[in-house]
Amino acid sequence: MTLHQAIFTAIFAVSALSFLFSCYQRLQLVSIGAPENRFDNPAGRLLGMFSYAFAQKRVLARAYGFNHFLLFWAFMLLLVANGEFLLEGLIPGFRLAAFLPAALGHGLELLFDIVSVVALGCVLVALARRLFFPPEYLGNDYTRPASGEALLILAMIAALMSAFFLLNAANIALGLDGSWRPVSSAIAALLKGLPSSALEGVAGVSWWLHALVLLLFMNFLPRSKHMHILTAIPNCYFKNLAQPNTQPRETFEKGERYGVSSVEQYSWKDLFDSLTCTECGRCQDLCPAHNTGKPLNPRKIVHDIKVNLLKNGPALKDGGTGILPLIGDAREGTVCEEAIWSCTTCGACTSVCPVLIEQMPKIVKLRRHLVQEKAQFPEELLNLFENMEQRSNPWGIAPSERTKWSGQLGDRTFKPGESEYLFFVGCAGAFDSRNKHVSVALATILDAAGVSWGMLGKEELCCGDSLRRLGNEFVFDKMARENVALFKEKKITKVVTQCPHCFNTLKNDYRQYGLEIEVLHHSQLIEQLVESNQLKLTKQSRQGNIIFHDSCYLGRHNDTYKAPRAVLKAATGQSPSEFERNQENGFCCGAGGGRMWMEEQSGTRINLERVKEAMKQPLPDTLCVSCPYCMTMMEDGLKDLGVADVVRVKDIAEVMAEAIA
Amino acid sequence: MLVISCIKQVPDTTQVKIDPVTNTLIRDGIPFIINPYDSHALEESLRLKDRYNVRTVALSMGPPNTVATLRKACALGVDEAILLSDRCFGGADTLATSKVLSAAIERLDKQEKVGIVFCGKQTIDGDTAQVGPGIASRLGFSQLTLVDRIESIDFLRKTIKVRRKLEGRHEIVEAPLPVMITVVRELNRPRYPIVPMRIESQDMEIKVWDNSVLKLDAETVGLKGSPTWVSKIFSPERDQGEIIGNGINDPIGTASLLIDKLLSKDLLTI
Ligand SMILES: Cc1cc2nc3c(=O)[nH]c(=O)nc-3n(C[C@@H](O)[C@H](O)[C@H](O)COP(=O)(O)OP(=O)(O)OC[C@H]3O[C@@H](n4cnc5c(N)ncnc54)[C@H](O)[C@@H]3O)c2cc1C
Numbered sequence: 001m002t003l004h005q006a007i008f009t010a011i012f013a014v015s016a017l018s019f020l021f022s023c024y025q026r027l028q029l030v031s032i033g034a035p036e037n038r039f040d041n042p043a044g045r046l047l048g049m050f051s052y053a054f055a056q057k058r059v060l061a062r063a064y065g066f067n068h069f070l071l072f073w074a075f076m077l078l079l080v081a082n083g084e085f086l087l088e089g090l091i092p093g094f095r096l097a098a099f100l101p102a103a104l105g106h107g108l109e110l111l112f113d114i115v116s117v118v119a120l121g122c123v124l125v126a127l128a129r130r131l132f133f134p135p136e137y138l139g140n141d142y143t144r145p146a147s148g149e150a151l152l153i154l155a156m157i158a159a160l161m162s163a164f165f166l167l168n169a170a171n172i173a174l175g176l177d178g179s180w181r182p183v184s185s186a187i188a189a190l191l192k193g194l195p196s197s198a199l200e201g202v203a204g205v206s207w208w209l210h211a212l213v214l215l216l217f218m219n220f221l222p223r224s225k226h227m228h229i230l231t232a233i234p235n236c237y238f239k240n241l242a243q244p245n246t247q248p249r250e251t252f253e254k255g256e257r258y259g260v261s262s263v264e265q266y267s268w269k270d271l272f273d274s275l276t277c278t279e280c281g282r283c284q285d286l287c288p289a290h291n292t293g294k295p296l297n298p299r300k301i302v303h304d305i306k307v308n309l310l311k312n313g314p315a316l317k318d319g320g321t322g323i324l325p326l327i328g329d330a331r332e333g334t335v336c337e338e339a340i341w342s343c344t345t346c347g348a349c350t351s352v353c354p355v356l357i358e359q360m361p362k363i364v365k366l367r368r369h370l371v372q373e374k375a376q377f378p379e380e381l382l383n384l385f386e387n388m389e390q391r392s393n394p395w396g397i398a399p400s401e402r403t404k405w406s407g408q409l410g411d412r413t414f415k416p417g418e419s420e421y422l423f424f425v426g427c428a429g430a431f432d433s434r435n436k437h438v439s440v441a442l443a444t445i446l447d448a449a450g451v452s453w454g455m456l457g458k459e460e461l462c463c464g465d466s467l468r469r470l471g472n473e474f475v476f477d478k479m480a481r482e483n484v485a486l487f488k489e490k491k492i493t494k495v496v497t498q499c500p501h502c503f504n505t506l507k508n509d510y511r512q513y514g515l516e517i518e519v520l521h522h523s524q525l526i527e528q529l530v531e532s533n534q535l536k537l538t539k540q541s542r543q544g545n546i547i548f549h550d551s552c553y554l555g556r557h558n559d560t561y562k563a564p565r566a567v568l569k570a571a572t573g574q575s576p577s578e579f580e581r582n583q584e585n586g587f588c589c590g591a592g593g594g595r596m597w598m599e600e601q602s603g604t605r606i607n608l609e610r611v612k613e614a615m616k617q618p619l620p621d622t623l624c625v626s627c628p629y630c631m632t633m634m635e636d637g638l639k640d641l642g643v644a645d646v647v648r649v650k651d652i653a654e655v656m657a658e659a660i661a
Numbered sequence: 662m663l664v665i666s667c668i669k670q671v672p673d674t675t676q677v678k679i680d681p682v683t684n685t686l687i688r689d690g691i692p693f694i695i696n697p698y699d700s701h702a703l704e705e706s707l708r709l710k711d712r713y714n715v716r717t718v719a720l721s722m723g724p725p726n727t728v729a730t731l732r733k734a735c736a737l738g739v740d741e742a743i744l745l746s747d748r749c750f751g752g753a754d755t756l757a758t759s760k761v762l763s764a765a766i767e768r769l770d771k772q773e774k775v776g777i778v779f780c781g782k783q784t785i786d787g788d789t790a791q792v793g794p795g796i797a798s799r800l801g802f803s804q805l806t807l808v809d810r811i812e813s814i815d816f817l818r819k820t821i822k823v824r825r826k827l828e829g830r831h832e833i834v835e836a837p838l839p840v841m842i843t844v845v846r847e848l849n850r851p852r853y854p855i856v857p858m859r860i861e862s863q864d865m866e867i868k869v870w871d872n873s874v875l876k877l878d879a880e881t882v883g884l885k886g887s888p889t890w891v892s893k894i895f896s897p898e899r900d901q902g903e904i905i906g907n908g909i910n911d912p913i914g915t916a917s918l919l920i921d922k923l924l925s926k927d928l929l930t931i
Pocket residue numbers: 667668669670686696698699702720721722723752753754755756758762779780781782783784786787788789790791792793884887889890891894
């Protein structure tokens with residue numbers, strides 16, 4: 001054994017052990033989390049892992065993502081080159097090429113050489129981006145775009161590539177290596193004049209530089225945001241195969257705990273998520289609460305969970321208690337209550353995260369603790385909670401008033417075995433004076449198309465959406481069980497709703513309660529009726545310029561972007577114009593997640609921000625919505641902006657009703 | 662020291678209708694709630710428990726289904742809930758109601774001295790505001806009505822100082838314990854039950870005291886012991902409403918029509 005080999009073997013052994021130990025420590029921290037089954041359906045999981053981790057689907061959704069895509073694949077390929085390098089250090093003279101046919105060996109040399117240039121280029125682009133034109137969302141109150149950590153990592157990669165080239169170039173100049181490395185050869189040409197002792201020196205220094213930086217890099221990974229290099233791929237494998245935004249059920253029995261107040265109450269996957277965050281800032285960029293000056297930043301929530309886990313985890317693992325509270329003030333590692341209550345559960349964060357982190361459900365888990373174990377929530381919610389429990393609607397209006405809007409339609413009670421569709425009117429559709437018009441419009445459309453439908457009338461209960469998003473799972477659970485029993489008793493198989501919140505709750509949340517029926521949002525049913533020619537349009541609905549605002553619970557939570565647009569196009573003869581932020585990137589109206597029932601204390605108003613976005617050229621005459629909450633928020637926003645008499649808000653059903661009148 | 666809250670289960674008045682033929686309440690399918698003022702009475706007893714570690718009892722007279730309301734009190738944290746229920750207690754007016762409640766309070770007082778009895782200012786169905794004062798005079802307790810703030814309690818001197826909310830002014834008064842206090846809504850904000858307590862309350866025993874326990878003369882309680890008779894209940898006639906103006910299509914015109922209308926009826930002064 002040479003001295004060189006002996007020293008390297010020793011260093012390698014120490015750093016490999018230290019690396020493995022760090023990984024083990026981190027995984028042990030993850031294991032203190034509550035159990036959650038993310039092991040089913042391996043085929044589906046592999047598929048997800050392939051498209052999100054290897055094909056970088058979400059990463060590529062933004063232009064800059066291409067740089068990451070290249071770097072990722074360069075890394076994957078160079079993993080082989082670095083493996084060869086390490087083995088060569090341990091077993092002098094080891095060459096991968098020796099085990100391969102000559103052509104393949106040369107091909108690999110060529111590939112590694114080119115890929116290293118690409119990697120170096122990507123690093124320079126990344127460095128320039130962070131230093132000279134950082135997007136606003138890279139930084140926040142706990143980190144900067146050009147943070148020491150980010151720069152160190154980039155510098156390490158750049159050093160690795162440079163050392164790699166110098167080493168190969170020196171070897172080529174020494175005549176030890178073939179000419180299948182064009183970039184290295186070009187550098188070798190520059191070294192030509194040097195005496196061979198100098199070349200050997202260059203080779204030696206480069207080799208050791210490469211070796212040391214490589215081992216350092218490896219050891220740095222688990223201790224930095226670059227942990228994601230190790231965790232992102234498995235995190236995509238363990239993605240939520242169901243609706244990631246549908247919160248899990250809780251069991252209500254003596255001795256149970258509810259929600260999360262200490263980090264070990266999160267599931268292991270929540271904790272694994274926190275170690276996977278790349279700090280890319282995309283969720284921060286889209287979050288409506290963050291954008292309007294609320295103290296909520298989904299990225300910081302994930303970061304706080306990680307900081308809290310690292311701080312409290314070791315003690316909690318040994319059965320002790322943590323020292324850093326998870327809920328409290330706004331310091332790193334702690335989430336403040338106002339942040340928890342600021343979330344509109346719009347799902348922008350979960351649907352943009354390139355590594356499939358589920359931020360929003362983590363916020364709801366904190367709410368669950370506050371509501372159910374502490375009864376600690378914004379004052380305004382007390383009335384809501386009591387009205388819901390007492391009268392099954394947010395306003396506390398007598399259930400006998402539920403059918404008032406349909407006075408002129410006669411008796412429209414759902415008849416089991418006779419009515420095809422249940423029209424689940426929803427609380428807003430039944431009680432809110434503006435949204436009652438939408439109920440009438442939808443009823444008119446259903447009648448015009450000859451659909452057989454009925455309602456539950458005063459037997460209809462609230463679906464419980466707001467309660468679930470607000471963390472009042474106990475009351476939601478009761479309401480869900482009552483509703484599901486009612487649906488089963490009435491033998492309901494098809495439901496149409498005019499509210500995306502009812503739609504989503506009946507369709508996705510109630511599935512957890514064994515209700516598997518066809519649930520359609522009115523945009524979907526109207527689209528079907530138009531397509532099948534069952535609904536005959538008699539004239540063009542004249543609305544002037546239309547702009548369409550996506551509802552989060554229809555769009556992002558249920559991937560329904562096309563139907564409402566198709567309905568508007570059919571009714572008016574033209575496609576609606578779009579907000580700058582639309583579809584997956586849409587911007588919430590501000591009312592989801594129970595925010596409808598709360599005051600907006602800090603920052604600017606979300607609905608105002610949204611209507612301002614609508615007021616661009618050509619100015620819209622009609623702002624179209626597909627959700628009762630959006631209706632209220634957009635109308636209020638336009639009023640606040642002083643343009644309510646210029647732009648009106650209409651539901652897609654109202655627009656369609658005017659095409660059949 | 663024992664702190665008692667008297668709570669009555671009442672029909673949810675937003676949903677109460679009166680049968681136009683029989684002139685009685687249509688109680689079918691109407692949900693019952695805890696009388697809103699009483700939830701403030703209950704809350705105040707719980708606050709004293711939190712602060713001074715006193716024992717709290719919730720007391721209600723009513724039919725057997727009143728158990729549901731008492732269970733809610735348990736979920737909020739009372740130590741004990743007692744239902745006073747007997748066929749012969751039925752149909753009671755304020756006189757008979759306060760008699761039964763007083764008898765129960767006396768019985769409790771024998772086990773542990775009663776310091777404070779909280780009642781609501783009034784109920785939303787009977788509306789008399791007499792039961793609290795009735796209890797106080799029967800038991801010889803100090804009587805503090807319309808309380809919107811407890812200023813202080815002196816356990817050594819056995820006195821309590823409270824603020825009463827009167828029309829246009831407040832009054833701060835002190836009285837010796839034991840005391841009967843009727844409360845107004847401004848007193849506090851009732852708490853929301855936490856889930857572990859709700860689940861706990863499912864198994865809590867709710868004692869039922871019938872007349873074999875209270876041993877009152879059956880002629881002096883319930884319908885028989887009630888000198889008040891309700892001769893007639895009716896909903897006042899309301900004029901048919903009318904829709905004026907052109908709604909959201911002409912908000913300004915509609916608003917001025919409305920103002921004219923209010924002015925013409927002398928309902929607005931300028
Ligand atoms: C429609 C109607 C019909 C009635 N019919 C009759 C009738 O046929 N005969 C008759 O005698 N009376 C009748 N009453 C009156 C009677 O039922 C009173 O409602 C009852 O005696 C209590 O009086 P109150 O509700 O006015 O209580 P209030 O004096 O307004 O209540 C004050 C406080 O006393 C306490 N309190 C009152 N009642 C109870 C209770 N049961 N348990 C625990 N605490 C309590 C609560 O803290 C309450 O906030 C009728 C009332 C109504 C509305």
